[in-house]
Amino acid sequence: MKEVRVAIVGAGWMGRAHATAFRTVPMVFGREPAMPVLEVVADVNEGAAKALAEEFGFARWTTDWRDVLGDPRVDVVDITTPNDLHPPIAIAAAEAGKHVYCEKPLANTAAEAKAMTDAAEKAGVVTLVGFNYLKNPGQGFAKAIIDKGEIGAVNLFRGTFDQDFMSDPDVPFSWRQDRKIAGSGALGDMASHTLSYSQYLVGEIDEVCGMTGTFIKERRVAAGGSGHSAKATADAPRRAVENDDVVQFLIRYTSGAMGVIEASRIGTGRKLWLTYEIQGSKGALFYTQERMNEVQLYRHTEPAAERGYKTVFIGPEHPNYGAFFPIPGIGLGYNDQKIIEAHDLVVAIATGKKAFPDFRFGLEINRVVDAVLKSVDERRWVKISEIA
Amino acid sequence: MKEVRVAIVGAGWMGRAHATAFRTVPMVFGREPAMPVLEVVADVNEGAAKALAEEFGFARWTTDWRDVLGDPRVDVVDITTPNDLHPPIAIAAAEAGKHVYCEKPLANTAAEAKAMTDAAEKAGVVTLVGFNYLKNPGQGFAKAIIDKGEIGAVNLFRGTFDQDFMSDPDVPFSWRQDRKIAGSGALGDMASHTLSYSQYLVGEIDEVCGMTGTFIKERRVAAGGSGHSAKATADAPRRAVENDDVVQFLIRYTSGAMGVIEASRIGTGRKLWLTYEIQGSKGALFYTQERMNEVQLYRHTEPAAERGYKTVFIGPEHPNYGAFFPIPGIGLGYNDQKIIEAHDLVVAIATGKKAFPDFRFGLEINRVVDAVLKSVDERRWVKISEIA
C-alpha cells in the first residue's frame, strides 16, 4: 500500500480541519490507492504546532515551514496559512518537488497566483486549491447536467455568497479586514467561492464591472485574537476596516452569457448563502449551500402542465456520495466536503494524475478578482485579458 | 353616495382586467367613500370596444379616445393601451381636467414621462400608475418595518423579475419586442416593477451601470395576433427582436446603499420571480411574488440562538387585507392586487388626496430606465441626474 505523506503548514482552525479530513479519508474511502499519513506540522506558534502534532499523531512538528522542503519523507505540502503566505510557501514547495495543496484564494493577487502556477507547472507537481464547495456531490451532478446539454445553452449565471457573521458592528477586527494579509474582503474571501462555481459550471469570463462597499468603517481590536468567537472590550482601540464588506459585479462570459455575482460578510439574514442560479435555453439549476444536500433542477422541455423546479437530494448516483451512504438524503456536512477534497488529492498523487481544481483554475479566479478590483477603482468595465 | 366615473382607453386584456377590478371594488370595500362607475370604453377596434362595453355594462363605447376628454360624465381616464400611446392620451386627459390612471411603465422615455407628469401636476389632477405589485399588503408591511427602523440602515437591495414565457424560441414575436411600441424589453416591462419596490422601500438612486442581452435574435410572426397564446406556423416570416431579453444592472443609492436588479423574459424556471431581498444593519426582508401571500422577515437583534428568517403570511393586520378576509393566510391573488389599486384610485379621487404611486413616482422609474439604457450604450456608470 502506498502512502501519501503530508506536511501541513499552519496549525490553526483550517490546519486542524485538514488534519481531520486526512485522518478520515481512509475510514470513508478505504486505503486504496493510497493512505494519507500526517508526517509533519509547521507553525511559527510552537505551542500550536506541538499541540496539533500530538493530538493528530503527526510524526513531528516544526516552527519553520522551510524545514519541510528538504524532507524526503514529505510528499505534499498543505498550506493553511493566511493568504499572504501562500505564494512563498507554494513556490518553494513546488521548487523542492513537493506536491502542493493550498487553501483558497490561491493568492491575494493574480501576479502572485501566476508565479505560483508557473512554478508548479514547471516542477510538474500535483496542485489542488481548497475550493471545497466544488466537492459537494451536487456540483458534479450539476456539471454533468450542463455538459450533457440538458439545460441547453447557458444564458445567465446568478451567484451569491452572503454570511452575516460581521453584521454586528461589535464583532471585532480580524485579519480578514487587514488588506495586507487578506487582500480584498468579501471579494477574495467569499466571492472567490462563487467564482469557483461560475468557472466550473459556466466557463471563461470575458469582462467584469463591479462595485464594493465598506459599511462598517472601523472595528474594535480584541485583545485575545481575532477568531470567530473573539470579543473586544468597549474601550478597545479601533482600527479601520481596509477592504470590502460587500461586492457586486456584472459578468460577461466569453460565450456571451451574462452574470452577476454578489458577496457580503454583513449579509444580514444569511448564514451560508453561497448560491447559484444557472438559466439555460432549455432548463435551469439552483443551489444553495445552506441546503447542501439538495440541487434544484428545472427542465423547460417537460410538458407544460408539469414543469417545475425539482428538489433532488444528492445520493449514491452522484460523485463520491456512495462512499458515505448507500441511499440519498442521509445528509453530508461541510466536513465531508473537505474529506472528499483530501481524498481527491491523495488519489491524484497516488495515480500521477492532475487534481481538480488545480493552481491554474485558482489563478483564473485570481485574475477575475483583480479585474473586479480594477473595475471598481477605475469605474469601468475591465477585460480579464487586461490582467496579466 | 359619490360616484367616480371611469373611461377606459384600451379594450384588450388589461382593459378587461381594469374593468373587472372596478366592478369588484364595491363588493370588497363597500360603497364608501365612492362607487366606481364604468362610463365609457374607447378602442380603435370597434368590435373590442363594443364587446367590452356590453359585457361589463359600460354606459357607452367609442373608437376615438379623444371623445372622452370633453365628456363631463367622465371623472378619470384609465389608459391600458400599448406604452407608446400613454403620453398623448395622458397629457390630453390631464389638460382636459380629468384624473389619470395609467398602466406601467408610465412612458417609454423619461422625457415623455416628464411631460406627462408636468401636465398632470399643472392640472392638479389625481394620477396613479399601475405598479400593482406595490398593492400587495405585504409591501405595506415591509415598508412599515423599514420605516420603523426595525431592520436598521438598508445596506443592500437585490431585486429580480424573471419569467420564462419567452424562453421557447418558438413563441412568436409580440409587440413587447417592438422597440417603437414597447421601448426597452425586460428592462421597461419587467425591471420597472422591481424598480417600483426599490423606490418604495429603499429610495432614491444615485447612479447605475448595466448590461443587456438579446439571446433569441429573431422570432416568427404569428398571423393571428401576438397574445400569450399566439402560435406561429413553421413557415411564418421572421422578425428581429428589437430589445432586451435580459437586463442586469448595479445600483448605488443616494443613501450609500448598494443594489443589483435583474430581469429576464427568458428566465427559464421562473414563473413570476419578481423578488427582492433587502439587507439592513439590523435585519432583512425577502419577498417573491411567486408566493405573494408571504413576506420573509429576519431580525438580527433577536437572541443568537433563535435568529432566522420568518415566514409571515399577510393578514388583516396588513393594509387592505382585512377587506378580503378576517384571518391571515386565506390567499389573495393577482386580481386582488388590481382591486386594491382601483380602490386606492377611487378613494383618492373621492377624498381629493394624492394617490400612490403617482406620475412623479413613475417618472423617477423612467429616469432610472433611461439611465440604465445610457449606461449600456456608453458602457459606463450613469448618474440619474444626467437624465433630464
Added chain:
Amino acid sequence: MKEVRVAIVGAGWMGRAHATAFRTVPMVFGREPAMPVLEVVADVNEGAAKALAEEFGFARWTTDWRDVLGDPRVDVVDITTPNDLHPPIAIAAAEAGKHVYCEKPLANTAAEAKAMTDAAEKAGVVTLVGFNYLKNPGQGFAKAIIDKGEIGAVNLFRGTFDQDFMSDPDVPFSWRQDRKIAGSGALGDMASHTLSYSQYLVGEIDEVCGMTGTFIKERRVAAGGSGHSAKATADAPRRAVENDDVVQFLIRYTSGAMGVIEASRIGTGRKLWLTYEIQGSKGALFYTQERMNEVQLYRHTEPAAERGYKTVFIGPEHPNYGAFFPIPGIGLGYNDQKIIEAHDLVVAIATGKKAFPDFRFGLEINRVVDAVLKSVDERRWVKISEIA
C-alpha cells in the same frame, strides 16, 4: 342568452362571498353558456338582507326563505346559512324543483344529508356542495395524474387542516363551538374539506378509528356577535365549548390504502394548513392550501440520479386557470376558487348536466364524519357501512 337566477339564503359573510362570485363569473368566464343573475336574497335579519340586496343589485329581498320556493323567477337556491338550517331549506327547495347549491358540510349528520340527497335525486335537480378547495386547478391536475396511473397504486393518504384562529383562549365563543348549530368542531368544519380531497383523489373509505380533543374547555361570550373579529370583555360570561378543537383519525380505504386525517382549529403556527400527501407505488403528490398556486409532484420512475419533488405552478394547462391568466404562476386567490365553483354550477344548470361535487359526494363525507364520531364515542374501529 340564458340566465341562471339565484336566490341566496343567508346574508352573512358567506352569502356575500357567493354574491361576489356570481357577479364575477361572467367577467372571468364570459356569458356563455349562461349568466348568473342575483334574483333574491333571504335572511331573517331584515337589515342584512336589504343591505346585501342593495349592494349587489339583487332584484329583491325577503326575511323568509320559504318565499323563494314558489318563485318561478328563481332557478337555484343557494344556502349559506349555519349548518343546522341546510336540511330543511335544501329539501324544501328540491321538492319545489329548484336546483340547490349548499355550503359545506352538507349537514350536521349523515341522516340529514341522506334525506337531502334523496330529495334532490328524486326531484332530479342539480346539486352542488361548496367544497370550494376542490376547485383549485391544482386538484384537477392531481386527479389527472392519479387517474393516468402516473403515481401507480395509491398506498397512503396523509391529510390535515390546521388553522390557529382559535389558539388564543381569549378568542370568544362562536357558533362553531355550539354543537346544536355546528355539529362537530374541527371534524365537520375542517376535516370535511380534507375528506373532500381524500374522496376525490383516493376514493371510498372502508373504516375509520379516531380521537378528538377539546383543549380550551370554555370561552367567553362576546356581546356583539361571534365573527372572526369579535372580542369579549374580561368579565364576559363563559360558555362551555361543545365540540372538538382537534381531531385525528386513521383510515382504511376500500382499496386497501391507508390514511390519516388530522384537523385543528388551535393548530398553532398554521394559517391554512389544508394539506395532503398521497404516496403511490410509482410516485407521490403533496399540496398545501397555504401555497395554493403550487402542486408538488414526485415520480419514482425517473432516473435515480434525478428523482425529487417538483414544484408545479398551476397554469393554463390545468382546469379553469386559463380563464384567469394566460401563463402559469400569476396567482389565484381564495376568491377565485369560489368563482370557479359558481361557474361550474351555472354551467351544469345551463347544460343540464350534473355538477361536482354533488349532494351524494357530500353525503359520503357526512357518513365518514359520523363514523369518526362513533369511533370516538365507542373507542373502536367503525365501518362506514355501519352508518346508514
Added chain:
Amino acid sequence: MKEVRVAIVGAGWMGRAHATAFRTVPMVFGREPAMPVLEVVADVNEGAAKALAEEFGFARWTTDWRDVLGDPRVDVVDITTPNDLHPPIAIAAAEAGKHVYCEKPLANTAAEAKAMTDAAEKAGVVTLVGFNYLKNPGQGFAKAIIDKGEIGAVNLFRGTFDQDFMSDPDVPFSWRQDRKIAGSGALGDMASHTLSYSQYLVGEIDEVCGMTGTFIKERRVAAGGSGHSAKATADAPRRAVENDDVVQFLIRYTSGAMGVIEASRIGTGRKLWLTYEIQGSKGALFYTQERMNEVQLYRHTEPAAERGYKTVFIGPEHPNYGAFFPIPGIGLGYNDQKIIEAHDLVVAIATGKKAFPDFRFGLEINRVVDAVLKSVDERRWVKISEIA
C-alpha cells in the same frame, strides 16, 4: 488522560460507522475528559472482523463476542449486530460489568428490553441506545424551548419517518423484512426514531391505536447479501415479507396531548422524512431530518402582524455544534450526529454520569412499539400499562 476502551460487536456497515465516530471524537471534541480507544472488534465473519480491525487500528479482533466479556482491557461493549442479538450480548456485557452502547431499537420486544434494562441497572453500568437523531443540536434546542414553556402546553405531536428505498418492488428481500431477526418493520426500525423525539420532547404515552400495512407482499432474494445495493436476478426465489411496510398510530399522552406517528419504508418521494410538528398553546416547532441543520420555530405570542414560522439554523448556541464550527449554518451531516453520540458516551463513562438516551429510555420505546403491535392485532386502543 483517561481512555475509554471500546469493544465493537458487529463489523458491518454500522460497526464501521461507530468505529469512524470513535476515531473522530477527539479530533472534534479534543481528548478531555477521555479518549476512546478501539480495543477489539468481534464478528462471526472472521474476514469482516479482521478487515475492520486492520483498517481502523483495533488492537485485536475475535469471532466470538463472548471473548470480550472477560477482557479487562474493555470498558464498553458496543453492539451493532442485528436486533435479535442485542439482548444476549447486552445482558452478558452488563453482567460482566461492562458499560453498554447498543444500536436501536434496544430489542425486538419490550420483554427483552426490560431484561436488558434490569441487567444494566442492576450492574450499575452506563448505557446508551443509538437513537442518534436525538444528537442533532436542533433537538437540544427544541427541548430547551419546550422546557422553558415558550410554546406553552403541548397539545399535539405529529411525527413521521418515511423513506422510499423499498418503494421499488424489485429491491430484494433484506433481513429487515425477516420478523425473527428484525421484529416489526417500519414500526420498530423507523417509527422508533420518531418515538424517540416524542418521548424526549413531549413525554409519556398513555395509550395507542394503530394500523399496519404490507403493500409489497414478497420480494426476491438476492444471492449476494441484502445490503442497500443488493440486486436480485429476475429468476431469484421469492420470499414473503413478514412485517409492516407502513405503520400509522394514534397517541394519547399522559398529559392529555394528542398525537399521530406514521412511518413507511415505501414512503415514495421521501428520502429521510423523519419529522415532527409540535403544536403548543403558545407556539410550535417543526423539524425534518431532510434539512437537519434547520429547526422551525413559531411563537403565537408575537404581535399578530409578525407571526410566522422561523427557520433557525443550528449553530454554536445549540448543544455540541460549537465543537464543529464557530458560526451557524455551516452544515452538520449524519455522521456528525454519530460523533456527538459517541462523545456523549465517552464523557458519561469518564465522568461516571448517566448517558442519554439510556436503556430505560429505549425500553419505554419498546413498550410503545409492543402496544402498537397489540393494538393492530386486537384492533383496539391499548394502554402502555398493558405491556409489562
